[in-house]
Amino acid sequence: MSDLHQNGPELDLVGLPPSVRRYVYEGKDQFFRILQLERKRLLDSMRNSHNITDTHTESGNNRPEKIEITEYIIFSINPTTFHQDFLGPDPISLFSIRASFNPRTGLLIVKMITGMHTAFAFAIQDEIDNALGRMGLDEAIYLYHGVSFDINGQNKEADMAWGPRRLPHKTERNVHRDIDLWLDPHRGKANVAITIRINRQRPMISIDKWMWDSNNGTSRRSQHIEASEDKMGEVKVSGGPLIIPFRFFFLRDPDPRTRETDVIIDKECLQTVRSKRLAAKNRDPHHFVSSVTELEIGLFIEDRKACHPRIKRLSMPLAHFQKKKIKAMLDVRDFS
Structure with missing residues (x-):
């Protein structure tokens, strides 16, 4: 296996569901807007899934509808911008999220x-x-x-x-x-x-x-x-x-x-x-x-x-x- 393949996007995405949304990073304001949007989408999906599960349980059906829920978001960002915005003197606060960045692929994986x-x-x-x-x-x-x-x-x-x-x-x-x-x-x-x-x-x-x-x-x-x-x-x-x-x-x-x-x-x-x-x-x-x-x-x-x-x-x-x-x-x- 070549180094290129080991460090390729496919390795970064191992274990992530296909429903993960991808964005091109355009600055701190855009990052926070997307984070707010995706967190609302995540919580809404969880509530909807919970309601569906309750409905099936009450009806005696033990096989509720499968709803794919993901806590992940992917951003494409170049290494220079990442270090400036996330590791610089005035970094983006990562409270309530976890982040993983691979400079070889330019992928920032955010977990809510x-x-x-x-x-x-x-x-x-x-x-x-x-x-x-x-x-x-x-x-x-x-x-x-x-x-x-x-x-x-x-x-x-x-x-x-x-x-x-x-x-x-x-x-x-x-x-x-x-x-x-x-x-x-x-x-x-x-x-x-x-x-x-x-x-x-x-x-x-x-x-x-x-x-x-x-x-x-x-x-x-x-x-x-x-x-x-x-x-x-x-x-x-x-x-x-x-x-x-x-x-x-x-x-x-x-x-x-x-x-x-x-x-x-x-x-x-x-x-x-x-x-x-x-x-x-x-x-x-x-x-x-x-x-x-x-x-x-x-x-x-x-x-x-x-x-x-x-x-x-x-x-x-x-x-x-x-x-x-x-x-x-x-x-x-x-x-x-």
Whole structure:
């Protein structure tokens, strides 16, 4: 596969529905007008889909009409304009959206944040923070929200990212706290990528952990977990628990003399996530009408050149971070 093909528009668009609208970027005012228009269209589509689902449910039909809903917008923009308007001294505010830009293709992919998106991001964050807290390490790690990464010229935002406050002795220790946190072209590269799919119409969660296979030069799925709920409300988990190695967060092995251990997301944690999902749904049901939400967690990979495009997309935001060493990332994606 040639470099041109790897960096072509088809790779940028992997996983996006065909209904995504495309625009040519014409300035900040036009960008905000389109964003307002598309957000209204998204919310209207969600409400219409919700009403149709209710109608079919009342009539006993369990197969509601398929309505394609997308949170994404695509803009064509040249790199100079992107850096000026999005990264310059007076950048466009990215509050309530996430953005990914590839200068090779000139494509800016914007994702509008929904209530479901935010609810799951914070639910997973809470479980990771709780696990670190049980080890007494909740103050030993930085948590970043909506951080922007530059990976070989490509810019992408992660919903959340984690990194150690103090680096182990064998790594660089000269941390400049007053410098931007974004780019370090000589460090990074993830070791594991985790995808979490939550079905919004059925009480089921699927978790896949992807590792880099150096022998075959490609990514492989190393673990598959399914958590489902029966009619009595009992959660059943197969293939679990999900274990995130301690060293992926702190760049060292846990100290056996302390409570330090791997981060474990078990049946109880998944039940907690489900409870937070229901609470968020009750607050704003119109944001929960699509069938599946997908979360993506990335923790440092050794080499992504031969990664499957889907895995490459989700691990990209972790790679290069300036001065602060980000070791874990959470990126949430909603799919209808």
